Amino acid sequence: MTIVDRVPDSDYPYMFQAADSASLAGQNSYVETTRWRLILLSFAALLGLFSWQFSWGEVGPIDALALTGAAAFIATLMLELNTWRTRPDKSWYDGRAVAESAKTLTWKFAAGGNPFPIDMGVDDAQRALLARLQSVKNDFPELVLSPLNAPAISDWMIEQRQSTFDDRKKSYLAARINDQKNWYTDNAKLNKRRSKQWRFTLLSLEILGAVLSLASAFNQDVTQLSSAIAAFLTAIVAWNQTKQHDFNARAYSAAIHDLTSAEAKLRLVVTEESWAREVDDAEEAISREHVVWLATRSRL
Structure with missing residues (x-):
């Protein structure tokens, strides 16, 4: 085994x-x-x-x-x-x-997928x-x-x-498809949570900046902090651009959908010929998410 x-x-x-x-x-x-x-x-x-x-x-x-x-x-x-x-x-x-x-x-080699x-x-x-x-x-x-x-x-x-075919099939579904789905699921949740946290921070600083600017406009004794807060906001925006939490959360969610569909097709396969083709398609679905990720990163 x-x-x-x-x-x-x-x-x-x-x-x-x-x-x-x-x-x-x-x-x-x-x-x-x-x-x-x-x-x-x-x-x-x-x-x-x-x-x-x-x-x-x-x-x-x-x-x-x-x-x-x-x-x-x-x-x-x-x-x-x-x-x-x-x-x-x-x-x-x-x-x-x-x-x-x-x-x-x-995985294409180990599972017997095209082009192997x-x-x-x-x-x-x-x-x-x-x-x-x-x-x-x-x-x-x-x-x-x-x-x-x-x-x-x-x-x-x-x-x-x-x-054997059955062993390769079980291994691929568990160690590749299911493992990848779990990774996408965990990271989609993490990025969604981080995105909400940073969005709340941005909104809070924007409100604080508006309040302090109004206060300094009517009271000269209040230190004008709006420029520093603007710098903090710019830094947070730049950090979010680096981490891309929103984009990653959406991309991983879409990848889960593609892999779920690929998994259903893989489970129905009973011949080596069909298996080789479906493994190739499943790997293309996984690669698609990374190609999109790489394209967005290259534009930063």
Whole structure:
């Protein structure tokens, strides 16, 4: 019996593991850099509303908060220049594209889906898979894969391919389709929740900004904070543009619908020929969500 409910990353081929690792590293670097840039800019905007002067020997007066604000801008500039130099966003997107394509090819090979139908010999199928994987990598020549010690084709992939039709069918439905549906479901809920939280934060700050601006208009003793609040709002909008919670929630919900339909068709299959075709269609449904995600990210 070679039925599996879940496939660990270590059972996927080198191409997936290396590209996935490179993508995660690029994502973490890009997101953290964006986070700190927005924090520093918001901090600088807030400091600009106040003054704290001091004298240093014969030099003075010096505004300490203005100096701190200048340091925040310089730090932001350094982060921006480093991002331009290293392009972690490109590693993130390109790595994810290669990793997802490699995962799709892995499952087509292991389950006996087109273009690796089960009547294709194991050796021929392995050669065809290696050629496809190399073709995927060739489409992203600038991507630097993470150095990992992993096989080009894992033992699990070959064992799964050589198992019976029923075992391959059960494994694919559980470890690929159901696992992917669970991932989409969890992340759709998470992104929907985060989207509501940030929308509430934006509305609250907008109301606060309006109230404080009106208060300062009629009372000169009230500190004018509207410019700082505007900076905070701009930072939140930019952060949401980076995370894209609304878009992700909708895209994952649509992907669940497509996978549910694909799952129903897969369960009805009784022949290898039909199975190879339906596995190919199911993988295309999974790939569709990622293609849309990649297209929107590339426009940022």
